[in-house]
Amino acid sequence: MKIGIVCYPTFGGSGVLATELGKALALRGHQVHFITYSQPVRLDIFNPNIFYHEVPVPSYPLFEYPPYELALSSSMVEVIMRHQLDLLHVHYAIPHASAGYMAKKILQSKTGRDIPMITTLHGTDITLVGKDKTYEPAVTFSINESDGITAVSENLREETYKNFNISKQIEVIYNFVDVERFHNHHNNNCKCLFAPNDEKIIMHASNFRRVKRVRDVIKIFSNISKQINAKLLMVGDGPERIHCEELARSLGVDRDVRFLGKQEKVEEIFPCADLFILPSEYESFGLAALEAMASHTPVLSTNVGGIPEVNIDGNTGYLYNTGDTDTASQKAIELLSDEQKLSTMKENAYRHALEFDIEKIIPHYENFYRRFLK
Numbered sequence: 551m552k553i554g555i556v557c558y559p560t561f562g563g564s565g566v567l568a569t570e571l572g573k574a575l576a577l578r579g580h581q582v583h584f585i586t587y588s589q590p591v592r593l594d595i596f597n598p599n600i601f602y603h604e605v606p607v608p609s610y611p612l613f614e615y616p617p618y619e620l621a622l623s624s625s626m627v628e629v630i631m632r633h634q635l636d637l638l639h640v641h642y643a644i645p646h647a648s649a650g651y652m653a654k655k656i657l658q659s660k661t662g663r664d665i666p667m668i669t670t671l672h673g674t675d676i677t678l679v680g681k682d683k684t685y686e687p688a689v690t691f692s693i694n695e696s697d698g699i700t701a702v703s704e705n706l707r708e709e710t711y712k713n714f715n716i717s718k719q720i721e722v723i724y725n726f727v728d729v730e731r732f733h734n735h736h737n738n739n740c741k742c743l744f745a746p747n748d749e750k751i752i753m754h755a756s757n758f759r760r761v762k763r764v765r766d767v768i769k770i771f772s773n774i775s776k777q778i779n780a781k782l783l784m785v786g787d788g789p790e791r792i793h794c795e796e797l798a799r800s801l802g803v804d805r806d807v808r809f810l811g812k813q814e815k816v817e818e819i820f821p822c823a824d825l826f827i828l829p830s831e832y833e834s835f836g837l838a839a840l841e842a843m844a845s846h847t848p849v850l851s852t853n854v855g856g857i858p859e860v861n862i863d864g865n866t867g868y869l870y871n872t873g874d875t876d877t878a879s880q881k882a883i884e885l886l887s888d889e890q891k892l893s894t895m896k897e898n899a900y901r902h903a904l905e906f907d908i909e910k911i912i913p914h915y916e917n918f919y920r921r922f923l924k
Contacts, residue, residue: 551575551580551581551636551637551916551919551923552580552581552583552633552634552635552636552637553572553575553580553581553582553583553635553636553637553638553639553919554583554585554626554629554630554635554637554638554639555568555571555572555582555583555584555585555639555640555641556568556584556585556586556622556626556638556639556640556641556646556649556650557569557584557586557590557640557641557642557646558586558641558642559586559587559588559589559590559591559593560591560757562757563672563673563725563835563837563838564641564642564670564672564673564675565590565591565592565641566591566592566837567641567670567672567702567725567726567837568590568639568641568670569584569590569591569592569593570592570726570728570908571639571726571912571915572584572593572600573592573593573595573597573600574728574908574912575599575912575915575916576597576599576600577597577599578912578916579599580599581599581601581633582599582600582601583601583602583603583629583633583635584600584601584602584603585603585605585622585625585626585629586604586605587604587605587607587618587622588604589602589604590602591812591814592814594814601633603625603629605618605621605622605625606621606625607621608621618645619645619648619649619652620649620652622645622646622649622653623649623650623652623653623656624653624656626638626649626650626653627653627656627657627660630653630657630665631657631660631661635665636665636666636923637665637666637667637668637919637922637923638650638653638654638665638666638667638668639667639668639670639919640667640668640669640670640696641669641670641672642670642671642672642675643669643671643675643676643689643692643693644675644685644688644689646669647667647669647689647692647693647695647696648688648689648691648692650667650669650692650696651667651691651692651695651696654667654695666697666698666922666923666924667696667697667698668696668697668698668699668700668918668919668922669692669693669696669698669699669700670699670700670701670702670723671693671699671700671701671702671706671710671720671834672702672706672834672835673702673706673832673833673834673835673855674761674832674834675689676689676706676709676710676713676714676834677706677709677713677832677834677855686714689714690714690715690716693710693714693716693718694715694716694717694718696718697922698721698918698919698921698922699716699718699719699720699721700720700721700722700723700915700918701720701721701722701723701834702722702723702724702725702834702835702856703722703724703725703834703835703855703856703859704722704856704859705834705855705856705859706722706834706835706855706856707720707722709834709855721918723911723914723915723918724835724859724906724911725835725837725840725906725911726840726906726907726908726910726911726912727837727840727841727843727844727903727906727907727908728844728907728908729844729900729903729904729907729908730907731817731844732817732820732821732841732844732845732903733844733845733846733900734817740818740819740821740822741822744781744783744808744822745781745822747779748779749779749780749781749806750774750778750779750780750781750824750825750886751780751781751782751783751822751823751824751825752767752770752771752774752780752781752782752783752823752824752825752826752827752882753782753783753784753785753819753820753823753825753826753827753842753847754767754782754783754784754785754786754826754827754828754829755784755785755786755813755816755820755826755838755841755842756785756786756788756828756830756838757786757787757788758786758787758788758789758790758791758794759788759789759790760789760790761830761831761832762788762790762829762830762831763829763830763831763852763872763873764784764788764790764791764793764794764829765790765793765794765797766827766829766873766875766878767782767784767794767827767829768782768794768797768798768801768803768807769797769801769875769879770827770829770850770875770878770879770882771803771806771807771827772798772801772802772803773875773876773879773882773883774879774882774883774886775803775806777883777887778883778886778887780806780886781806781807781808782803782806782807782808783808783810783819783822783823784807784808784809784810785810785811785812785813785816785819786810786811786812786813787811787812791809794809795809816841817841817845820841820842820844820845820847821845821846821847823842823845823847824847824886824892825847825848825849825850825867825882825885825886826838826839826842826843826847826848826849826850826867827849827850827851827878827882828849828850828851828852828857828861829851829852829872829875829878830851830852830854830855830857830872831852831854831872832854832855833851833852833854833855833856833857834855834856835855835856835857835859835860836849836851836855836856836857836860836861839851839857839860839861839867840860840903840906842899843860843861843866843867843899843900843902843903844900844903845900846896846897846899846900847896847899848866848867848868848885848892848895848896848898848899849861849866849867849868849899850867850868850870850878850881850882850885851867851868851869851870852869852870852871852872853869853870853871853872854872857869860902860906862898862902865895865898865902866895866898866899866902867895867899868881868882868885
């Protein structure tokens with residue numbers, strides 16, 4: 551198949567999933583064309599089946615904000631016609647589904663051809679941004695006009711039906727992880743770099759937005775460090791970072807906290823962790839948690855959204871109520887103080903991650919695509 555993939559090229563979960571999906575499809579012999587405004591951060595391999603098409607966005611004094619959606623639609627039409635694509639797969643409803651709909655209509659008027667479009671819903675495009683009355687009518691329309699719709703968790707599918715008037719069936723295809731990629735680094739030496747005195751390593755990774763409740767990580771770690779010799783690694787960057795740095799200083803734990811910034815090779819860092827913390831207000835799935843589990847790391851997370859579909863309480867880690875940092879701290883201390891339990895949970899986390907391995911999930915996408923190819 552010749553597949554066009556439209557996504558955000560950034561470190562967010564939707565962009566990571568879309569890029570890894572495209573790479574996996576290319577390795578399986580499909581021709582994959584990424585269409586976006588810059589090269590995706592995870593597009594880090596050379597493969598003759600992978601093509602990248604940058605969307606040019608002209609800047610004119612007339613526009614305070616350049617109309618990216620129009621430029622994207624035009625680029626999609628050009629790539630479809632030039633490379634005779636079989637199918638479009640757009641990730642994140644805003645603005646990719648509406649841009650895809652416009653591209654479909656332009657293509658029909660030019661060639662009479664109707665290219666199928668798959669829309670994958672990822673989370674905040676439904677639960678946060680999409681519900682804004684500014685966008686809701688366009689989001690509802692473009693989702694319903696998609697030929698096929700997928701969601702990354704059962705929870706997200708339910709949220710979509712609850713908040714939007716969707717008339718079509720939504721298929722759940724879970725997020726995935728390349729388990730082997732993380733497992734290969736399981737015995738690396740990074741723990742010696744960050745914890746030379748055999749301290750326990752706590753880790754968090756996100757885009758540091760408010761919805762991630764990153765400051766809760768600092769509070770939990772402060773409580774842990776009062777009883778356990780530990781270090782905290784904060785992977786990622788965003789608007790909440792400065793507040794986390796200030797909080798770490800005020801709690802007196804700043805010397806044991808390392809802010810690593812954005813990291814492309816997370817598989818080289820995740821395996822050194824003893825515990826991964828995900829304190830979000832909402833996650834449609836929790837891809838970072840799954841990547842941690844593939845690295846043999848148990849997860850301490852909130853019990854919101856699709857996270858309980860990934861992190862099994864008492865088995866692969868622990869769940870707690872959003873904002874209840876005291877309970878979270880107690881669970882973390884209990885786990886980190888019991889080497890046998892910690893070892894068992896590390897193995898359980900890895901085994902559960904195998905259920906979401908890329909080799910199991912990609913065929914679901916291939917089969918879904920084939921339903922809509924004429």
